[in-house]
Amino acid sequence: MTEATGIVGEFFSLKEDTDAELLAMQCGDFYEFFGEDAETVSDELDLKVSQKSSHGSSYPMAGVPLDDLTPYLKALVERGYRVAVADQYETESGHAREIQRVVTPGTLLETSDADAQYLAAVVDGGSGSDPRYGLAFADVTTGRFLVAEAADTDAALTELYRFDPVEVLPGPDSRTDDDLLGTVRERIDAALTLHETEAFAPKRAAHAVREQFGSETVERLSVGPEATAAAGAILAYVEETGAGVLASMTRIQAHHGDDHVTLDATTQRNLELTETMQGERDGSLFATIDHTQTSAGGRLLKEWLQRPRRALETLEQRQESVAALSSAALERDEMQDTLGEAYDLARLASKATHGSADARDLLAVRETLAVLPALAETIDSTPALAESPLAGIIDRPDRAAAAALREALEDAIAEDPPSTVTQGELLQYGYDDDLDEVIDRHEEVKQWLDTLDEREKRQHGLSHVTVDRNKTDGYYIQVGKSAADGVPDHYEQVKTLKNSKRFTTDELEEKEREILRLEEQRGELEYDLFESLRDDVAARAELLQDVGRALATVDALASLATHAAENRWVKPDLHRGDALDIDQGRHPVVEQTTEFVPNDVRLDGEDRGFLVVTGPNMSGKSTYMRQVACIVLLAQIGSFVPAKEATIGLVDGIFTRVGALDELAQGRSTFMVEMSELSNILHTATEESLVILDEVGRGTATYDGISIAWAATEYLHNEVAAKTLFATHYHELTGLAENLPRVANVHVAADERDGDVTFLRAVRDGPTDRSYGIHVADLAGVPGPVVDRARDVLERLREEKAIEAKGGHSSDPVQTVFDVSNGQFRGPANADGGAPNDTTESDDIDPETEAVLDDLEELDVNETPPVELITKVQEWQEKLSE
């Protein structure tokens, strides 16, 4: 094929200069895609492909009209493409084209989605075995910019999951980090972009960050070189893609994991914070409690849920506001109505800095600025609200500056401006003297033209006269056929129609020239004035962000108050101790759709820190445990909680391990996932954490499962000492309460009468006596013979098996035996006259088994890391099966 020339050749040569996957090149009134790009675009967006010939070859071509590019770009970027845009501009010798910007998922400004749109960078600065991460997150649509640090891969993933970026820029060392990137690919729906490595170079990055945010700010942040490199890389990337929004990034904030409750990625998913396990928004905790009126308020509330706080003072302040707002129903309604008038100020600020805000956007800025004093008025005139922290929230932005900007816009922008910015009618009369002069003259000529028909009728005794304009004929006087013969001599005919004739006159032509000139003059003058007004607004980006933040905060608090008031939620008492006491708690999401049976939860740091939750399948164990996690989480965003009364000791992290639904599809064995999640919890949870374990050990053979569950319980109890709820079908575990001082049993009650099970959903102290699993199988329609056979097998298992168990006090291990046949513990070891390991002396044990038993005896469970324990158990199993 011969080399393409002409515009196709130009397209390919521009394409070579960019690493974007697609190129849209302006050709006159269209943006065109050629070659493979045309085919991709046509497949994705259903565009028609035609052929363009160049130098004897033909090339696929697809195009979109100039004004329609934005929605197409948006659609392509949302499908994960990076699209370069080459604009055409005039030169002395014709025109030229140049790539002005590259639109990527993280730099797309034209989003209509209310969600935050984070661009993330992650830099690994540690050594191979000791990684240390720096992260930066920027939302170009709102100017929000944060840096964070993470001590290991899991912590880095937790932050990434928390911010849920749409595009991730891995630093040079992170690109080969399969642990990190593999999980990012699996769990986060983000485009991975390999940006030039120089952008991550420490010196260059630090310089960029100082230039953008000022040296002082950067020093105050005191983050390590990795986080600075990540921040610098983001700045370089935003600049290079040509998004033109750097000016809206007015502030850099450090996100300190320590201020927030640790919520690892798995937990965020398990608790269905922002979407359900099936990926739906509806049914998530966020969707349930969201009554915000503005998209900024919704974004903030979601951020609160994803980043619950640890600081008691912050939480109590939020609680006070929620309490005040929930007691003042009428005023809250009024404030929510007022908030309904607000637009997304942070996004408008970004549009202004980018130069894409039109007059309607500035009008939106003006209207939203007016919301602030309106809210302040309601707050000030309502004692309960005025005395709450709300008053301070409203006063935080510079209100005088906000009022001044609003007034400036009030005097400037026309009441109903068009969406184009080049054709005038954007500004009010009186805003600018020169403009007023043009407007006066323009109006005068318009007036002259508007009244011309009447004058012509009167002066020349004509009937059926109209004056109008169109593209081909310009201004004309149209006279009905019957009167057309009587027009004066100076009328010059321009066109004959079926029922009329069109004329012009010298005077009309002159006025036409004048009005065109005035229109152009007015358009240009207004555009210049508008641009400088827009620049003024852009220069106040930080103020707009402050006001936007204040409105969003009030909106989010009012939303919490609304939900609390409508659902009878109560204000929890927060404290720094261990006790968790929930009286008649409910699950915040399940209670919306079910006649919910409330349940109590009581945990303390002394004799009740670990609850083993048993109960039949389907009885409500998972719901109960999730309810506890959700209530604690809600309390730590400052919300009220679904309960009659609650006292909540603040936690530093919430960890969950619940049944994995979809991991198999992602190519990892369920059991492997289960174990790595367990391992993460055992390593990371602390004494101040809340741990929720649902059926740990289920993914493997029963005895493996029990052993792991058993060992994990001991470790969590003895070493970690976290507040834990552990639901299990292994009834053997209920015996642990006898040996481990902080373990207590609770069960979800069911009533069995005449072979029928009724779920009571009530949680009671003590273990359950049966599992009812076979009953559920029966309920589910498993064939009769299978159910009967299962009963037989169960019976036999109960008769034949006994499990050896080890108690808790590491200094003085207690040997106990749980006898499944009678559901009782036989320990301590020699309580029934013989130690369980008496059996090792039996004659028929082979040497391999004996070796395993010796090994087992020697192993100190409390001193052995859980993962090693698991490996050991697997080793023994293999030996025994040999």
Ligand SMILES: Nc1ncnc2c1ncn2[C@@H]1O[C@H](COP(=O)(O)OP(=O)(O)OP(=O)(O)O)[C@@H](O)[C@H]1O
């Ligand atoms: N307190 C409650 N009040 C009303 N309905 C409840 C309550 N708790 C649970 N449910 C309902 O009972 C059903 C089963 O609950 P859940 O999944 O928590 O049971 P489970 O004991 O964990 O089951 P399995 O052991 O089979 O996993 C769910 O549909 C849930 O909505």
